Amino acid sequence: MTIQHIDMDQIVQLVQEKINALENTQNQKPMGVFENPDEAIEAAYRAQREYFELSMEDRKKITDSIKNHLSHYVEELSLRTVEETGMGRIEDKMIKNRLAIDKTPSVEDLRSGVFTGDDGLTLLELSPFGVIGAITPSTNPTETVICNTIGMVAAGNAVVFSPHPGAYRVTNRTVELINQAIEKVGGPKNLVVTVDNPSLEKANRLMKHEKISLLCATGGPGVVKSVLSSGKKAIGAGAGNPPVLVDKSADIEKAAKDIVNGASFDNNLPCIAEKEGIIEDEIFDYLVFNMKNHGAYEIKDQETMDRLEKLLVNEKGHPNKEFIGKDVKVILEAIGIQVEDSIRLLIMETSKDHPFVQTELMMPVLPLVRVQSAEEGIKLACEVEHGFRHTAICHSKNIDVLTEMGHRIQTTIFVKNGPSYAGIGVGGEGYTTFTIAGPTGEGLTSASTFTRRRRCSLIGGFTIR
Ligand code: NAD
Incomplete structure (x- = not known):
């Protein structure tokens, strides 16, 4: 991937026209967007039960559809982010969003393991956690949602996002687009959801909810500390000073x-x-x-x-x-x-x-x-x-x-x-990631990070040497 010069004025004008037209036609909450975190989690939980029955090929179809669909909205999401957060450069956000779409690994990241010997055969399998609560930053709001979604969904999970209050509108839009992409290929409704009008109380509710099996926080030291004190398994991607x-x-x-x-x-x-x-x-x-x-x-x-x-x-x-x-x-x-x-x-x-x-x-x-x-x-x-x-x-x-x-x-x-x-x-x-888990040691997170390691042993069989 290389960095190229882009005519930004033209792109800004075209995208702004599209956004205005869209906002005029929208009165209800977009797909996957919930006011109440409990309702968001319940909907994601039901979706994950349905998703659990699908094949690896179906998971690949769904993540491919997300990548394809979002690739048509890179300019819009980049412009919306700069408008809402007041931070960053549109042309660089476009590079970051494209990167998240193109270079986040999907199911190919999930590699099973095997032991064979006199006592039989043992498989090591990577299984989903269930519903993941993902807390996202204002500095890469759409990139983190895209990257987390591809990895977490490829691993068989549903995701509930808790965005930064300064970037929730663009997160709603990203989650809406992700739901459109999942629907296009017949995947479950509400596999990826977000909490509208986020607050610390809503984030805390997410951290405590019994149906959230894993937390993943991308942000500064405060949020990493919070998820690590939640009593749940947590991945913390914290601040740097490179x-x-x-x-x-x-x-x-x-x-x-x-x-x-x-x-x-x-x-x-x-x-x-x-x-x-x-x-x-x-x-x-x-x-x-x-x-x-x-x-x-x-x-x-x-x-x-x-x-x-x-x-x-x-x-x-x-x-x-x-x-x-x-x-x-x-x-x-x-x-x-x-x-x-x-x-x-x-x-x-x-x-x-x-x-x-x-x-x-x-x-x-x-x-x-x-x-x-x-x-x-x-x-x-x-x-x-x-x-x-x-x-x-x-x-x-x-x-x-x-x-x-x-x-x-x-x-x-x-x-x-x-x-x-x-x-x-x-x-x-x-590969790329927008969740770099230094404090908890997972490193550059990808689909396999969001799985549980399981062992399945067959005693005395299938050693065919
Ligand atoms: P932030 O810490 O202010 O917010 C991140 C998220 O955590 C937001 O959704 C926010 O609402 C939530 N949050 C903050 N404090 C919380 C608390 N006490 N309880 C529950 N939720 C809480 O960070 P930001 O300004 O949005 O992002 C910039 C910071 O994130 C920088 O420090 C940057 O280095 C870090 N960051 C790290 C990574 C990584 O992969 N390691 C990636 C991006 C950003």
Whole structure:
């Protein structure tokens, strides 16, 4: 998958016309959307009982239909997301939605196992949990719903989504489209449902309901902690603060381009995006020079830095929500600086203790910290990643540095010599996911993650050696 230039104005106009026409004809709740979480769970439970009787071929037909149907709505979902959340870039959301549709594995991810020997034959099978409660973030709302749906349904489950209150309308629309796709191939009604007008109370109800057998939370530390305290089996995909290290052996021109592309992708909303640069002194200035050639804007004077810090980080050290996922142009305008639309990323040299380094900002702002050696850089990268075990990136031609960093940092994703998004399959090998479960250890989740491992033993038979 590659990133291409798109005529956004034309797409925005066409999609807006479609949305307006659609909204004028809709008075009732769309398919799969429930006000009451109990009703949503009951409907999903009934659907899963019906789905349980279908074959693997039927599961494949259903997930293929979801992929095909959603592929016609990528522009609409991307535009709706930016409109509703006020965060990110439409063209990058289109790439992320396409990625979720094209590269999330379906039933092919489910591999059975076998033991044979003198005592007979034993099968290892992957069976569904039943109904999964999936809590989704505002930063990748549609991508997470698409990716979770394909994996969870391929594994034989029904899903009840509990979306972020700031992104529930676009989630309703995604779930409606998913239900249309399931209906098209004769699959069960309400196999995938969502809770309308979500709230913390409704999310808590989902976490406690007896018919939910597995919880999967994608979001910040609060929600991961909540699902892990629920008393149910839970998958937690939490926050990250990915460092990118560049040492003196790296291809500096390429590293500069990759870092600008990765850190500015969807205005730095992805949890995997480069969030602070750690740069060896010898190549620091040359890297900055090249980053500026690829769309970065450098802030150098202390007074502007102070104003920017005041604007973007509040007294508690948390990011100012008003600027999360906003374009550089919008951020700089707020402190009276005008820049061209082509500027995608703000960079500045800071100390390692600066809040921009220590905090997951989710803004196109990349602080750069100078280090004297790769060894010092690796140590600092581990420190500022805060042990989240999420993502790290390294640009180096020195195999010892790459190996040492991979070993020390222990992140779920470690990208070498590429932009961060290569780690989820954009210009990098492997399947994609939008639920990266570092805290609970499942890693890059896929259909097999959402299954129960079962053993089925036949004693004294079927060993035919
Ligand atoms: P968020 O934590 O504010 O919200 C995520 C979801 O959890 C929402 O549906 C929200 O309503 C719900 N929620 C939040 N606190 C809750 C609580 N105490 N009880 C029940 N539900 C609760 O996150 P966000 O701003 O939407 O997303 C950004 C965060 O998510 C970042 O920290 C980012 O790193 C992380 N993220 C991680 C992954 C991953 O795969 N590891 C993917 C995307 C985002």
